[in-house]
Amino acid sequence: xxxxxxxxxxxxxxxxxxFIPYILIKNYKDNQHxxxxxxxxxxxxxxLPNAPYIITDLFHLRERIAAxxxxxxxxxxxxxxxxxxFFILSVNRLxxxxxxxxxxxxxxxxxxxxxxxxxAYGIYLGRYLRFNSWDIVFNxxxxxxxxxxxxxxxxxxxxxxxxxxxxxxxxxxxxxxVASLKNTVNTQTNDLS
Numbered sequence: 709x710x711x712x713x714x715x716x717x718x719x720x721x722x723x724x725x726x727f728i729p730y731i732l733i734k735n736y737k738d739n740q741h742x743x744x745x746x747x748x749x750x751x752x753x754x755x756l757p758n759a760p761y762i763i764t765d766l767f768h769l770r771e772r773i774a775a776x777x778x779x780x781x782x783x784x785x786x787x788x789x790x791x792x793x794f795f796i797l798s799v800n801r802l803x804x805x806x807x808x809x810x811x812x813x814x815x816x817x818x819x820x821x822x823x824x825x826x827x828a829y830g831i832y833l834g835r836y837l838r839f840n841s842w843d844i845v846f847n848x849x850x851x852x853x854x855x856x857x858x859x860x861x862x863x864x865x866x867x868x869x870x871x872x873x874x875x876x877x878x879x880x881x882x883x884x885x886v887a888s889l890k891n892t893v894n895t896q897t898n899d900l901s
Contacts, residue, residue: 716780719765719787725758725841726791733801738808749805752798753823755841757830759795760879762788764835795879796886799823824883828875832858832868 729752736748765784771777802823806816833839837858843851858868 716765716768716783719762719784722758722762722765723787723790725755726762726794729753729755729759729798730794733798733805736801736805749802752802753826754844756795756798756823757827757834758841759791759798760788760827760875761831761834762791764831767835792882795827796883799883820883821880824876824879825872827879829868829872831875832871836867836871 732748732755733752736745736752740748762784765788766781769777769780769784772780799820803816803820806819810816830841833855837854839851839854858864
């Protein structure tokens with residue numbers, strides 16, 4: 709169906725932003741200089757919220773004349789699904805690096821929790837406070853002020869914590885479901901061998 713509408717063209721940009729952490733962490737090498745490794749990991753974590761952020765684009769769903777709502781829903785969910793794939797692949801790589809560096813299940817679990825929590829807070833910063841990943845570089849003082857207000861201001865912190873905790877749980881559940889499915893498939897494959 710041709711609608712001649714570009715209402716959801718922003719999804720292409722959001723998917724590009726979701727792809728950045730995946731491509732960054734994919735280029736992490738054990739033999740790189742420590743500063744390069746730290747820059748790759750830091751930038752990956754900074755851009756990581758962009759991947760699951762696409763789910764919040766469901767806020768844009770409206771009844772339109774140009775296309776039925778179910779078509780828009782399928783379009784947004786398709787981009788969101790691909791964003792979550794990039795998120796899961798990036799987090800898996802980050803956790804593999806953590807395992808190699810620290811060889812500790814506890815540290816890796818803590819890093820996983822930090823990744824989920826910081827990504828969830830990043831989603832809040834993007835959707836509700838309308839910040840972008842590069843604002844930390846180009847507008848750091850305003851960014852820091854708004855972050856502090858979002859956590860400590862009596863008018864803001866309830867929304868901040870509600871959204872952040874909800875998305876932390878959501879991201880953690882999705883990640884663990886995929887990990888469980890992967891383990892099940894591996895177990896069944898080994899049983900067949």
